[in-house]
Amino acid sequence: MLAQKENRERNRTVFRLKLFDYRRDGSFASRQHAWKNLGFKERGRIWRNLTRDGFLDPECSRSDAINSKGAQMKRFLKTVALLALAALSAATISPAQGQSQTAAKKIIIDTDPGTDDALAILLALNSPDIDVAGVTIVAGNVTSELGLENALKVMSLANRCDIPVAKGAAHPLFQKLNTEVFWNGKNGLGGAELPPSHCAASSQFGPDLIIGVVHRYPHEITLVPIGPLTNVALAISKDPSIVPLVKEVVLMGGSITGGNVNAASEFNIHSDPEAASIVFNAGWPITMVGLDVTERTLITNADVVRLEKVGEPEASFAAAVARFQIGTYQGTGFGGGAVHDALAVGAVVDRSFLKTQDMRVDIETDGRFTRGETVGNRGNAIDRVVPRGDRLETVGVDAVQPNVQVAVGVDASRFIELLVSRLSGK
Numbered sequence: 181m182l183a184q185k186e187n188r189e190r191n192r193t194v195f196r197l198k199l200f201d202y203r204r205d206g207s208f209a210s211r212q213h214a215w216k217n218l219g220f221k222e223r224g225r226i227w228r229n230l231t232r233d234g235f236l237d238p239e240c241s242r243s244d245a246i247n248s249k250g251a252q253m254k255r256f257l258k259t260v261a262l263l264a265l266a267a268l269s270a271a272t273i274s275p276a277q278g279q280s281q282t283a284a285k286k287i288i289i290d291t292d293p294g295t296d297d298a299l300a301i302l303l304a305l306n307s308p309d310i311d312v313a314g315v316t317i318v319a320g321n322v323t324s325e326l327g328l329e330n331a332l333k334v335m336s337l338a339n340r341c342d343i344p345v346a347k348g349a350a351h352p353l354f355q356k357l358n359t360e361v362f363w364n365g366k367n368g369l370g371g372a373e374l375p376p377s378h379c380a381a382s383s384q385f386g387p388d389l390i391i392g393v394v395h396r397y398p399h400e401i402t403l404v405p406i407g408p409l410t411n412v413a414l415a416i417s418k419d420p421s422i423v424p425l426v427k428e429v430v431l432m433g434g435s436i437t438g439g440n441v442n443a444a445s446e447f448n449i450h451s452d453p454e455a456a457s458i459v460f461n462a463g464w465p466i467t468m469v470g471l472d473v474t475e476r477t478l479i480t481n482a483d484v485v486r487l488e489k490v491g492e493p494e495a496s497f498a499a500a501v502a503r504f505q506i507g508t509y510q511g512t513g514f515g516g517g518a519v520h521d522a523l524a525v526g527a528v529v530d531r532s533f534l535k536t537q538d539m540r541v542d543i544e545t546d547g548r549f550t551r552g553e554t555v556g557n558r559g560n561a562i563d564r565v566v567p568r569g570d571r572l573e574t575v576g577v578d579a580v581q582p583n584v585q586v587a588v589g590v591d592a593s594r595f596i597e598l599l600v601s602r603l604s605g606k
Contacts, residue, residue, distance in 0.1 A: 292320030292407030316386035341379035348386020352452035370504025406521035413455035434554030450552030478516030535589030
């Protein structure tokens, strides 16, 4: 079967070349040979298209069309050439994704920049396999006002003022905002300074930008939330029709092995558990890039030196941010600085960085000690419990439907190499 397919593709190429060369090649036999080498079904499809579009008289025989030396023959060959070219192009289309394997993946970054957020944004902007369709700002690491300022500075640094940047939610749905000066520095960028931005913010509200871009590119957008999930939850609540139109969600947040805010909860989910519950239960494909993998993905002093040696503004800024990240982890047992959010972008670039496991993940919204915990059901099963007089009794086990692909393993060194290389402009 493989040999037949390769033969057919080779014949298609020959046919195309013969058609484009027909003015220089006086032999009609060569064109007839190319036509005959196409499969029966392919010839039939091309013929139907030609007659349907008026290039050929339906009463005209195929041999007349091939052998004619008049204007009809030229129209025929020109059209078949275009159709053959389209067929060859179609051969490169991935059936699974419906688009070219080399086509850049359209994403929206929802972010609270933030040190590691800034690195994640720069990684996306320096990745030819990613097309950033929009950036939305949520309050989290910093206020939404400072987050917007930082995002615009980063976009300006990368000379990407063409990408819309919109401020979103200024506070969580039901709790007070908790910013992270300790982990991100007073300016949110670890003290790394950037000049004022020459980019202008979008006038749209962040969730409205998400809704608009998803409708503009149905089934193409990957949402990459790397902050609290308030904006995404608001977008779903305002327009639930976006859920089936989003290709997938790749988020940084959560953990199934313990938190970083407390014993149970990771910061992004802990910052707005109700929003997280809405997002996790929306029914779209989710990949959770949590502490289980991000705390094993560390940038080191040696990596920073490589960035500093580049000498370009983006690399120098990234190096300063990374040095701050490394410093915040000193004395904690880590051998470098975790670049949490950047790994979520890396997972969009190349999913093979991660090993994932399908799980049912629920968000704890009530616990005194566990509020914001992402509770992962590794076995995707729960006991079936029924009332039995004055007690309850377990009578079996029920399966639960997984809703998240949880990242449980990571090729950390390979990802860090990609990160440093792309932030270096390579």
